[in-house]
Amino acid sequence: MDKTFNNGDGILQFENVTKRFPGVLALDSVSFDVLKGEVHALVGENGAGKSTLIKIVTGVYQKTSGSILFQGKLIDYQNPHEALRNGIAAIYQELNLIPALTVAENIFMGHHIRNERGFIDWKKMREEAQKLIDFLEVDVEIDAKVGTLGVAKKQVVEIAKALSLNAQILIMDEPTAALAKKEIETLFRIIKFLKSKGVTIIYISHHLDEIFAISDRVTVLRDGKHVATNNTATLTIDDLIKMMVGRKLVEQFPHMDHQVKDEVLRVENLKRKGVLHNINFSLKKGQIVGIAGMVGSGRTELLRAIYGLDPLDGGKIFVKGDEVNIQSPYDAINLGIALLPEERKTQGLVLLLSVTDNIGLPSLTKISNRGFIDDTKLNHITSEMVQMMNIKTPSFHQKTMFLSGGNQQKVVLGKWFARECDIYLFDEPTRGIDVGAKIEIYHLMNKLIERGAAILMVSSELPEILGMSDQILVMKEGKITGTLTRQNANQEEVLKLAIGGGHLNGRSD
Amino acid sequence: MDALTEDKNQGLVERFFIFWDKIGILLVFIVVCVIFGILNPVFFNPLNIINVIRQVSIIGVMAVGMTLVILLGLIDLSVGSIVAFAGIVAAGFQVKWGGSFFLSLVIPLLVGAGIGFFNGYVSTKGGIHPFIVTLGSMSIFRGATLLIAQGKPISGMSPAFRFIGAGMIGPIPFPVILFLGCVIIFGIMLRRTVFGRYIYAIGGNQEAALLSGIMVDRVKILTYTILGTLSGLSALILTSRLNSGELVAGQGYELDVIASVVIGGTSMMGGEGGVYGTLIGALLIGVISNGLNLLGVQPYWQMMVKGTIIILAVLMDRMKRRFRTV
Numbered sequence: 001m002d003k004t005f006n007n008g009d010g011i012l013q014f015e016n017v018t019k020r021f022p023g024v025l026a027l028d029s030v031s032f033d034v035l036k037g038e039v040h041a042l043v044g045e046n047g048a049g050k051s052t053l054i055k056i057v058t059g060v061y062q063k064t065s066g067s068i069l070f071q072g073k074l075i076d077y078q079n080p081h082e083a084l085r086n087g088i089a090a091i092y093q094e095l096n097l098i099p100a101l102t103v104a105e106n107i108f109m110g111h112h113i114r115n116e117r118g119f120i121d122w123k124k125m126r127e128e129a130q131k132l133i134d135f136l137e138v139d140v141e142i143d144a145k146v147g148t149l150g151v152a153k154k155q156v157v158e159i160a161k162a163l164s165l166n167a168q169i170l171i172m173d174e175p176t177a178a179l180a181k182k183e184i185e186t187l188f189r190i191i192k193f194l195k196s197k198g199v200t201i202i203y204i205s206h207h208l209d210e211i212f213a214i215s216d217r218v219t220v221l222r223d224g225k226h227v228a229t230n231n232t233a234t235l236t237i238d239d240l241i242k243m244m245v246g247r248k249l250v251e252q253f254p255h256m257d258h259q260v261k262d263e264v265l266r267v268e269n270l271k272r273k274g275v276l277h278n279i280n281f282s283l284k285k286g287q288i289v290g291i292a293g294m295v296g297s298g299r300t301e302l303l304r305a306i307y308g309l310d311p312l313d314g315g316k317i318f319v320k321g322d323e324v325n326i327q328s329p330y331d332a333i334n335l336g337i338a339l340l341p342e343e344r345k346t347q348g349l350v351l352l353l354s355v356t357d358n359i360g361l362p363s364l365t366k367i368s369n370r371g372f373i374d375d376t377k378l379n380h381i382t383s384e385m386v387q388m389m390n391i392k393t394p395s396f397h398q399k400t401m402f403l404s405g406g407n408q409q410k411v412v413l414g415k416w417f418a419r420e421c422d423i424y425l426f427d428e429p430t431r432g433i434d435v436g437a438k439i440e441i442y443h444l445m446n447k448l449i450e451r452g453a454a455i456l457m458v459s460s461e462l463p464e465i466l467g468m469s470d471q472i473l474v475m476k477e478g479k480i481t482g483t484l485t486r487q488n489a490n491q492e493e494v495l496k497l498a499i500g501g502g503h504l505n506g507r508s509d
Numbered sequence: 510m511d512a513l514t515e516d517k518n519q520g521l522v523e524r525f526f527i528f529w530d531k532i533g534i535l536l537v538f539i540v541v542c543v544i545f546g547i548l549n550p551v552f553f554n555p556l557n558i559i560n561v562i563r564q565v566s567i568i569g570v571m572a573v574g575m576t577l578v579i580l581l582g583l584i585d586l587s588v589g590s591i592v593a594f595a596g597i598v599a600a601g602f603q604v605k606w607g608g609s610f611f612l613s614l615v616i617p618l619l620v621g622a623g624i625g626f627f628n629g630y631v632s633t634k635g636g637i638h639p640f641i642v643t644l645g646s647m648s649i650f651r652g653a654t655l656l657i658a659q660g661k662p663i664s665g666m667s668p669a670f671r672f673i674g675a676g677m678i679g680p681i682p683f684p685v686i687l688f689l690g691c692v693i694i695f696g697i698m699l700r701r702t703v704f705g706r707y708i709y710a711i712g713g714n715q716e717a718a719l720l721s722g723i724m725v726d727r728v729k730i731l732t733y734t735i736l737g738t739l740s741g742l743s744a745l746i747l748t749s750r751l752n753s754g755e756l757v758a759g760q761g762y763e764l765d766v767i768a769s770v771v772i773g774g775t776s777m778m779g780g781e782g783g784v785y786g787t788l789i790g791a792l793l794i795g796v797i798s799n800g801l802n803l804l805g806v807q808p809y810w811q812m813m814v815k816g817t818i819i820i821l822a823v824l825m826d827r828m829k830r831r832f833r834t835v
Contacts, residue, residue, distance in 0.1 A: 307720075309719075309720075328719075328724070329719055329720055329721070329722050330722045330723070330724050332722070333721075333722035334722075339720060341720055346714070346716060346717075347714075347716050347717055347720055348717060348720070349714065349717055350709070350710050350713035350714040350717050350718065350780070351713065351714065352709070352713040352714075352780045352781055353709060353710065353713055353780075357706060357709070357710070360706075361706070361710055361717075361718070361721045361723075362721045362722050364703040364706055364707075365703060368702070368703045371702045371703055371704060372701050372702055372703075373701060373702065373703055373706065375701075415721070
């Protein structure tokens with residue numbers, strides 16, 4: 001759209017910034033300017049490239065090509081420390097503070113004030129810390145241990161730390177994720193104050209209402225590309241969502257309509273303090289139910305709770321009509337529930353073990369006799385799965401660490417296929433694998449359904465959710481904000497439920 | 510065919526480490542034996558060879574159990590104290606408390622199992638690092654040994670009991686049979702049973718193992734219990750051989766036990782290795798002591814050599830890992 005703001009005040013200018021990871025183009029020739037003293041919001045779906053862009057600015061990643069100008073000078077920081085020293089500070093969701101040390105010491109961590117003999121000048125450091133805290137007009141005790149502070153105050157410490165280094169640009173990545181309403185107000189007051197002092201803020205958030213409350217301009221990224229940079233005031237939430245979604249859904253999803261049969265899983269009023277609030281839904285044999293929502297909306301936590309990984313604070317789970325008490329994955333599996341986790345390398349596979357060992361792992365008790373594994377059966381299962389999943393491996397004894405991402409994911413799939421469960425919980429089943437392998441995985445999901453299973457699928461890729469699900473649950477802040485059927489779901493509808501401001505909520509069944 | 514090409518593209522260095530992974534330590538063992546044999550032909554005398562194996566049996570039995578614990582990525586420092594405590598209990602039942610021969614065999618094994626269970630239970634359920642828990646047990650049971658014995662060793666075992674440590678079956682000492690028996694039994698256990706596979710899975714990736722429905726805590730507790738029991742067995746061998754329950758028995762054994770496992774190629778990170786490597790590791794330590802003794806080298810040197818070998822073994826393991834992750 002328009003790029004009319006190139007009026008020379010750009011403190012940070014992106015020109016054709018491109019970042020390529022193996023197999024993925026994370027940023028594709030992104031160009032836009034951030035003006036001095038503005039609050040510049042950065043929005044986009046999960047995986048649009050926001051985080052990658054920020055990590056390049058702060059030196060966590062290095063760009064593949066293009067250029068970035070900071071105050072008119074080309075920059076190419078090699079690490080966050082270098083960026084910080086030059087005046088670009090970032091505050092991430094996971095705060096980088098040392099809990100056992102005081103506020104004052106954390107503020108000056110890495111650049112302690114020293115006296116002429118090289119010892120730390122505690123008096124001066126405390127004075128300076130107090131000045132910064134006073135400057136921000138917040139109530140934080142500088143001698144308190146950071147570990148004793150709440151998230152909001154920790155954030156203030158991070159901001160003070162950035163200011164102590166004379167940060168010109170302050171990047172905030174989802175700063176309100178863990179804040180209460182009142183704390184958000186305080187944060188916004190600080191942001192406005194910093195802006196009045198000429199500090200430039202880059203603000204990333206999934207919460208579009210916040211974008212409208214605090215930002216001057218907003219840049220939309222989608223699939224690694226720059227879509228638009230506009231004055232926030234000229235836009236509506238619907239405009240923003242349209243720009244974020246953009247693309248048309250391509251028909252790459254081999255969705256099949258199956259006869260939906262008996263209920264296999266029902267969840268009633270599931271609660272986990274601060275994470276899940278009164279979750280209700282049911283899953284039927286032959287059905288794929290997709291769970292959409294932003295990162296941190298409680299999707300993964302819901303799967304974990306059902307699978308017995310995190311304790312519940314309330315609610316009931318029914319499997320095939322019977323109320324069950326699932327204390328561990330062991331219990332879940334015995335009830336016919338399988339979880340294919342988000343991170344295949346750290347959660348799905350034992351990389352040191354072979355294809356055979358990984359595929360057999362959940363089934364060993366079924367194919368053993370008085371504790372001894374029946375190797376014939378194990379090999380039989382493995383060869384069946386390797387064929388069915390089309391796993392490319394030089395031998396069954398190959399350690400899984402040497403397989404490609406897609407093949408690793410197929411091993412994870414194979415191991416649960418072999419276990420023959422009734423309910424499959426998929427968490428990001430196709431993350432980080434190429435399109436060809438993705439489609440194969442969709443076909444395998446269909447095969448599971450044909451075999452009489454039911455699938456609950458969490459995915460950050462909306463097209464995947466829309467393309468494969470019979471029913472879609474949308475989550476936001478630990479609640480189900482809407483249930484859509486395959487027929488009446490579209491990207492904008494889902495996004496509204498997942499991120500929309502208060503006035504857009506209300507379409508739940 | 511990514512996987513195929515990746516496999517073929519390995520450079521010389523990587524090939525070396527893969528080769529090393531398979532038989533490296535065996536090669537070192539053979540070379541060391543040949544050198545000692547050339548320097549002093551007595552080394553290859555069958556009596557000497559049997560003597561070496563007998564000497565390492567006590568450490569070796571424990572090292573088999575320690576292999577399982579280290580495969581899980583865990584550690585146990587209390588094995589030496591278990592030996593002393595179970596040993597004094599064995600001697601007590603033999604000499605003082607008028608226990609039967611049967612009780613003097615079974616109770617020390619149960620005592621070892623109990624301490625192992627304690628280590629496993631407290632570290633998993635209490636969420637305390639096993640280094641700390643077993644450091645505590647190490648002190649507790651050394652103290653308990655002194656307490657029970659009231660500061661004096663308990664001597665004078667029955668001939669039947671003495672057979673465990675000093676008896677021979679044909680030309681082979683009974684402890685050697687116990688040691689090799691443990692290696693074979695646990696070798697088969699690791700390779701062929703569900704429990705064995707679970708140990709590798711947990712050591713390789715605890716979270717993936719948990720998500721696969723393995724009761725991780727239970728496997729860990731059972732493994733510590735096995736090590737405790739095997740330490741009890743070592744206590745029987747030692748007490749029988751010395752004909753006495755000694756107060757300082759087993760002191761410092763944990764180092765030799767852990768060294769045998771590590772030199773044998775089992776990774777301290779868990780998930781890789783096995784008892785056959787440990788067999789070689791234990792023998793290598795024994796051979797070096799024996800060989801240097803035969804050459805008349807001061808024992809102080811032996812300690813230094815042993816320490817150096819441990820560090821080299823771990824260094825090789827690290828290098829192996831580094832070259833593999835590319």
